[in-house]
Amino acid sequence: MDLTDHLGQKIFEKIDTTIFSDAREASKVVANEIAGLIRARNQIGQNTVLGLATGSTPIQVYGELVRLHREEGLSFERVVTFNLDEYYPIRPEELQSYVRFMNEYLFDHIDIKKENVHIPDGTLEREDVYKYCKEYEQKIEQVGGLDVQILGIGRTGHIGFNEPGSLEKTRTRLVTLDELTRADAAASFFGEEHVPRRAITMGVGTILKAKKIYLMAWGESKASIIQRSVEGEISAQVPATFLQKHENTKVILDEAAASELTRRKTPWLVGPCKWDDRRIRKAVTWLSLKISKPILKLTDEDYNQHGMSDVVTDYGPAYNVNIRVFNQVQHTITGWPGGKPNADDSNRPERAEPFPKRVLIFSPHPDDDVISMGGTLMRLTDHGHEVHIAYQTSGNISVYDNEALRYADFISQYSSNKAEKNLFENLLNSVEEKTPGDTDSEVMLEIKTKIRQAEARAACRYSGLPEENIHFLNMPFYETGRAKKNHLSDNDIRLIQDVMEKVKPHQIYAAGDLSDPHGTHRICWDAIRTALENLKNEAWMKDCFVWLYKGVWQDWDISDIDMAVPLSPDERLKKRRAIFKHASQKDQPKYPGAESREFWMIADERTMKTAKLYDQLGLAEYDSIEGFTRYMLD
Incomplete structure (x- = not known):
């Protein structure tokens, strides 16, 4: 961690945040920390209670835990798990159920006892849900509470299925899913119309009672909500911001998910940073767009007022820096993406030769x-x-069934081949018999x-x-x-x-x-x-x-x-x-x-x-x- 990173955490970030080069490296660190706790508890004959999440974010963590079990003898016999959430209603055998997810990625590959696994039940009758949720909370308390809670984060800022508007003290309950959350799940359900409108989820209050929390996020699509969650004000509209009140939460990010944090996006606002051509260009273009001034009109005062005084001190005055960056940006523009033949290519992004390419x-x-x-x-x-x-x-x-049937109908009408003439009818029958989420023939x-x-x-x-x-x-x-x-x-x-x-x-x-x-x-x-x-x-x-x-x-x-x-x-x-x-x-x-x-x-x-x-x-x-x-x- 360089000086800029340290100052960024100290000044802007309200939760302990660590940035890794990629999701694979980060996931191994989280998995090994969890494994260390499990081993320590196993040695003294105590259970380890884990709160688990689903979705793409924790997959590599679970993969590493499976590897540690198979190759290094990590035992899960004394591990008790509680999953964050489950769609409602949904059957456990359905492709999108979190029961199936957890079995496929973790439980089927380790020595955990079935009676120690708890996942919200998506098959309950509606009138039984309230009692079930209350009992889910009691079971967590009976085993001494969650030692570790793993979290991902949705683009709405939800943790679990605690959507915007969820309050700090909420407990396990039935919730209505935000439209953005349902839209994000549409691919898995082969269409948004098939995504359940409700889910059973641990509450924000349940999560905050965990002794340690890991919030993980990967990719550019999570960068904006991570910035709000880590640096923004606490608000029920971004439920993840409640983690700022938790004394032992770690935010684990890859570089892409961290890209909107101040220490990454505008490190010059944080404190001293190392300047090179790429960073100077980034800072100057940012300044130009922020204050709505063309690059060539920026002044020393503009630089000084926006944390960039050392740029004009070391490379200035502003006019010199402006010309330098303006030329760099100008030289990116070309109408010849394959290179312009018989031309001076010294200031072009692509080579003139060979041509054609x-x-x-x-x-x-x-x-x-x-x-x-x-x-x-x-x-x-x-x-x-x-x-x-x-x-x-x-x-x-990504081709809808109706679109495929339209082509099959044409083939059936056009062809004299018997199999092709029956194609539309056979496919139509298979579609009508298929339930949402079933794979195609x-x-x-x-x-x-x-x-x-x-x-x-x-x-x-x-x-x-x-x-x-x-x-x-x-x-x-x-x-x-x-x-x-x-x-x-x-x-x-x-x-x-x-x-x-x-x-x-x-x-x-x-x-x-x-x-x-x-x-x-x-x-x-x-x-x-x-x-x-x-x-x-x-x-x-x-x-x-x-x-x-x-x-x-x-x-x-x-x-x-x-x-x-x-x-x-x-x-x-x-x-x-x-x-x-x-x-x-x-x-x-x-x-x-x-x-x-x-x-x-x-x-x-x-x-x-x-x-x-x-x-x-x-x-x-x-x-x-x-x-x-x-x-x-x-």
Whole structure:
């Protein structure tokens, strides 16, 4: 921890907060601290009482605890557990039930006694819930209270299912779920309409009685609510802020989730910090946007009043710093994302040579390419580069049943083949027999895969790509038929390496939208990163630039953009039309579920917003801009 980190905790942060490089490292630390407590209690013959959470956040903690049990003999025979919450109503065998979650990730793999496991019952009759909740509280008290409580945090600031408005002294009870919470769960339930409207949850007061609390959060999507929870005022509208009153709470974050904390976002407001080109650029662009002054109009006084006096002292006066940063930002802008031939490229983000280039674009789902960088994709093809697109997953689970039935109906009416003529009726019967959350049949998944491939090919044709440059990888980790995915395997990595070695690209574009550590984009990037590491000594790799784009859910900070590709109004419209080729994804986006607008609307807004920020900094005014950051290979 450097001086800035220490001061940030002391001045701004109201809860003990530790930042790790990634979720894996953080999860191991939490798991080992819990394991240490269990071992110590086991040695003196005492029980350890754990409050457990579900969702993607604690998965790696549970994985490490399982490993410690299998490989290092950690015994759970004296462990008693109480889960935070459960949907209501829900059957324990359903895919989305927390009973099933806990069994799959933890209980089925350790030596815990069944009678020591307590998870709220989602099958109760409504009139029995109040009594049950009261007894749940009594059971916790009878075993001496919770020694450790593990928490994640929702984007509403909820802990457990204590939604905004929950009071500090609440206990275990039946609650109505916030619409944002239900929207976030929509992917797991195959549609928001299938998400239960209620849940049984421990109360804020129940949680605060735990002797020690770990609140964990991973990814950019949690950064804003973490900042409010750790640095903001205590409020029932953000229930996690009540943890500020707890004397033994630890907030455990990865770098992405910590990105909005003052010590990370604006460390110069905290105290002395180390200045380099990237940090100076970040600070100056922040100052320019904060006080609504173009970079070239900032003064020494502006710097001094906003914690940046040492910048003008060491690198100033302000005019010199302004010119320096203005030039850096200006040099990110290029209309030639593949490099401009026969031009001086010393101040351009991409090399002039070789030209044309071989370009490989990785798209996690079959539409991320045109949604996130469609304008740049078309510019690359227009300039004559050899552009390839590798669709990493089939994206089949985001096709609704009704959409698949529409295609099956067409096939049944058009075909003379008996099996194909019966396809629609057979699929319709399987859909009617399926309960929410059941996985699709193999035939249905195949149809949904083909739908997405056909749409991707249509978008590629519209964008100028030849058929032979389209690669459908269908990575195995994704093919579970449900929201929960498998771990990356050697087969997944091999598919990525094979297409890289086939194309031998001068440029690689990949999704850098990493908001969910267990989401498809992050897993897809992990596969690419591993493949890059495995191939880094290949001769062609030494001449390959890797550019990261963001998906629709997060933006690059303006200071992180290394290449900004301006689009004209006509190009933005053409990009929109390419997105329209993905007809099964129109009308409402599928992930993460909280955004009601269509993908093209979000994509338009993001690129126009980026252009507006460049304008506000004093750069040329463009209609829209797609931004990229360069990933530097080790």
